Amino acid sequence: MDLKKYEVFTIIPGTLAENEVAPIVERVVSVIQETGVVTVEPQALGKMKIAYPVKHVRYGYFYNFTFEAEPQHAQAIGQKLRIEEGVLRSLIRFAPAVKRNPEAVAAAQRKMDAEMAQEERIEKQPTVKKKTVVEHSAETPVVQSAPAPKEALDMEEIGKKVDKLLEEDFKIDI
Numbered sequence: 001m002d003l004k005k006y007e008v009f010t011i012i013p014g015t016l017a018e019n020e021v022a023p024i025v026e027r028v029v030s031v032i033q034e035t036g037v038v039t040v041e042p043q044a045l046g047k048m049k050i051a052y053p054v055k056h057v058r059y060g061y062f063y064n065f066t067f068e069a070e071p072q073h074a075q076a077i078g079q080k081l082r083i084e085e086g087v088l089r090s091l092i093r094f095a096p097a098v099k100r101n102p103e104a105v106a107a108a109q110r111k112m113d114a115e116m117a118q119e120e121r122i123e124k125q126p127t128v129k130k131k132t133v134v135e136h137s138a139e140t141p142v143v144q145s146a147p148a149p150k151e152a153l154d155m156e157e158i159g160k161k162v163d164k165l166l167e168e169d170f171k172i173d174i
Helices: 018-034 071-083 102-124 155-167
Strands: 004-013 040-054 057-069 089-094
Touching (some): 018 040, 018 057, 071 089
Antiparallel strands (some): 004 057
8 A cells, every 4th residue: 555645625615604614524524534544634724715706705714634545545535525515625735744853843942932032021121212412503593483374254255355356357368
């Protein structure tokens, strides 16, 4: 037997309630297990907006299923999921081989912890206001007086001024 690790990425319609999604996830797991796969690891990725509407649905529940199977079984799983009711889209692919170095993971974790601690220290520091000295020149600035505010005009006064302008003859020199 030549078992390979696969992932099936599925989108379930977002128009369903969360309690209606669980039976569809179970059906997908049973479709995968029908081919002889023993362990299936479903992973919920959450409800998100789809890039474009699929069957008039704009949101979907995203799930990722990981399992080991033979290549011909993986093809059969893909074909069965295409006709499975309740699954908008599915994609089957080889699962990436993840090689984890425990020392590298620990070093990365320590680095992240140090950065978080530094950010917390910066946030906790009281802010100190610095005094800035402004030098004034020996010349005295020229102070301009502000224009006197215009008095509000009555509608009657505005009407009189408009009438006066309209009574005048307009001459245009060309």
